[in-house]
Amino acid sequence: MYLLFIMMLTACQPSGPVEPSRATLRIMETSDVHAQLTGYDYFSNQPVQRGLVHTASVIHAARTEVSLSVLIENGDLLQGSPVADWIVAGGAGDEHNGNPFIQALNYLDYDAANLGNHEFNYGLEYLAEAYSQAQFPVLSANIHWLDDAPGRLRKQIQPYTILHRVAVDQHCNELPVNIAVIGVMPPQIMQWDARYLSGRATMTDMVTAAALQVKTARAQGADIVILAAHTGMPKQTQNPKDTEQAGWELAGIPxxxxxxLGHQHEVFPGTGAYDDLPGVDSGAGRIRGVPAVQPGAYGEHLGIIDLDLEFSDQQWRVVSTRSSIRATDSGYDSGFADKLQAVHQATKAFVAQPVGYTAQPLSYRRARLQPELAVQLIHQAQLWYAQHHIPAERLDDLPLLSATAPFNAALSAEDEQQGRYTEINAGQVTLGDIADLYRYPNTLDVVKLNGAQIKRWLEFSAQAVSEPEASKREQSWAWVNTDFPGYNFDSLFGLSYRIDPRRAQGDRILALHYGKQAVTDDMLFLVMVNSYRATGGGDVPDLDGSTLVYRSPDQIQDILVRYFRYLGENGYQEELVKHWNIEGIPTSD
Structure with missing residues (x-):
């Protein structure tokens, strides 16, 4: 810091009679860290170049380059890794031991944190306890707490904050600058985490909430307004409007x-996913003229916006901007890493705990192309739970199906060759293996659907494959639509069917049968499905909460553990049921 101060002094210019003061504000963003903290993959047991311990090195370097900066966390911090699972299981996180994620943000001197949707996955009490330890403002402008919400949350969560800073201009004059930070997140959390939020909070849409708070912050003296929005934008479309991915509309707020931005795990500037939208410059990082960044996920990038400011007529105005993304590398904060050693070792011990046995490997390797045993295990565990833990009268004596998707499957021949997919060897199954199989804290729900709705669901899922150009049709991986996320590629166990990606969308599901019986539009089924999907996650037709008939209290990860324990020492012995296939695709490359 002393060297930076000397550089600033030597850069000072004599004050001129009319030359306005100038300064640069650097805005740094992390988002969608998803509990990646220690720079270690607890599934492969290998160090990795991601997580806040690596991002910290980039943050420190970026800070030293400027005299005025703010650092903002933009949501989905608390969930997504075995470290989070260990904390929720009681390993740490209370007021005495400290939540490692919040302590990490304190250590790195974050100036504000916006909430994301996954902050709510473990309930409001956990959320309140975690952020009670924050040494920075916690934001969300579009959530409104009701009387039954924890009192601490009503005090902790603010719609916006104003950071009072001092800018040093080119004449070495110190001038105050008031920086407002406003936070918003998808209102769909009222569906996704209804079990925690129903009767305890309400939501407004992001655009309405943000527009109101921009006016309020300006009236309170904000010179600069930053909108931290845990949302992205519609991809590969010219239609910019979406209530979950509202970034384009937010950019239009005066x-x-x-x-x-965040939520979508994209890197912006740098991605072409938004190029069809009007007014989006993915090279310069501008949306409708507003500088913007989105730093991917897992702490692998730091988003940076530099605002060049000019002070005249007693106010600051932005005269130029630069948006950029910095990737992490092998560098890391060794002092920070030392502080995390106890957390790291405890997490390693936690995930190594055995829960059962499998007679053969459980893999997601080619789950985007064919049935795989890892997917089937989840299906069978969900059906076992329904038959053993849901009251029979709630099941209406209807046929039971199970829906799930491959969360970490290969997408290409390179992924397959490099082992970039979940693979659990035959033998002992650990808690870490369970977390690798099922990476989200969803609970298990039951929806009631007719045959026509089932077919619409499968037609939606069939977007996961598409016919490639003629020269690539003999390459099986070329049939995978990599723009369609794996977590939306649901299969329905209990049915048999074929997917023909050569046919028009909406007419790709063929030979849909329940046993030997063709599925008709009026047949009724109960489907075991995760709470995210049952309440609208992924925008699957007819899955908007209206078809929900039962909500279980149990997370699917816990159900998998209980299923293995039920199976006993013989473990999982099932053979693969090839209940669906893709027409036209080669069986091997």
Missing amino acids: GIDALL
Whole structure:
């Protein structure tokens, strides 16, 4: 810092009679860290170049380059890794031991944190306890707490904050600058985490909430307004409007100087996913003229927006901007890593705990192309739970199906060759293996659907494959639509069917049968499905919460553990049931 101060002094210019003061504000963003903290993959047991211990090195370097900066966390911090699972299981996190994620943000001197949807996955009490330890403001402008919400949350969560900073201009004059940070997140959390939020909170849409708070912050003296929005934008479309991915509409709110995005795990500037949208410059990182960044996920990038400011007529104005993304590398904060050693070792011990046995490997390797045993295990565990833990009267004596998707499957021949997919060897199954198989804290729900709705669901899922150009049709991986996320590629166990990606969308599901009986539009089924999907996650037709008939209290990860324990020492012995296939695709490359 002393060297930076000397550089600033030597850079000072004599004050001129009319030359306005100038300064640069650097805005740094992390988002969708998903509990990646220690720079270690607890599934492969290998160090990795991601997580806040690596991001910290990039943050420190970026800070030293400027005299005025703010650092903002943009949501989905608390969930997504075995470290989070260990904390929730009681390993740490209370007011005495400290939540490692919040302590990490304190250590790195974050100036504000916006909430994301996954912050709510473990309930409001956990959320309140975690952020009670924050030494920075916690934001969300579009959630409104009801009387039954924890009192601490009503005090902790603010719609916006104003950071009072001092800018040093080119004449070495110190001038105050008031920086407002406003936070918003998808209102769909009222569906996705209804078990925690129903009767305890309400939501407004992001655009309405943000527009109101921009006006309020400006009236309170904000010179610069930053919108931290845990949302992205519609991809590969010219239609910019979406209530979950509202970034394009948010950029149109008057009075915003910088837009921080997240939620979609994209890297912006740098991705072409939004190029069809009007007014999006993915090279310069501008959306409708507003500088914007989105730093991917897992702490692998730091988003940076530099605002060049000019002070005249007693106010600051933005005269130029630069948006950029910095990737992490092998560098890391060794002091930070030392502080995390106890957490790291405890997490390693936690995930190594045995829960059962499998007679053969459980893999997601080619689950985007064919049935795989790892997917089937989840199906069978969900059906076992329904038959053993849901009251029979709630099941209406209807046929039971199970829906799930491959969360970490290969997408290409390179992925397959490099082992970039979940693979659990035959033998002992650990808690870490369970977390690798099922990476989200969803509970298990039951939806009631007719045959026509079932077919619409499968037609939606069939977007996961598409016919490639003629020269690539003999390459099986070329049939995978990599723009369609694996977590939306649901299969329905209990049915048999074929997917023909050569046919028009909406007419790709063929020979749909339940046993030997063809599925008709009016047949009724109960489907075991995760709470995210049952309440609208992924925008699957007819899955918007209206078809929900039963909500279990149990997370699917816990159900998998209980299923293995039920199976006993013989473990999982099932053979693969090839209940669906893709027409036209080669069986091997």
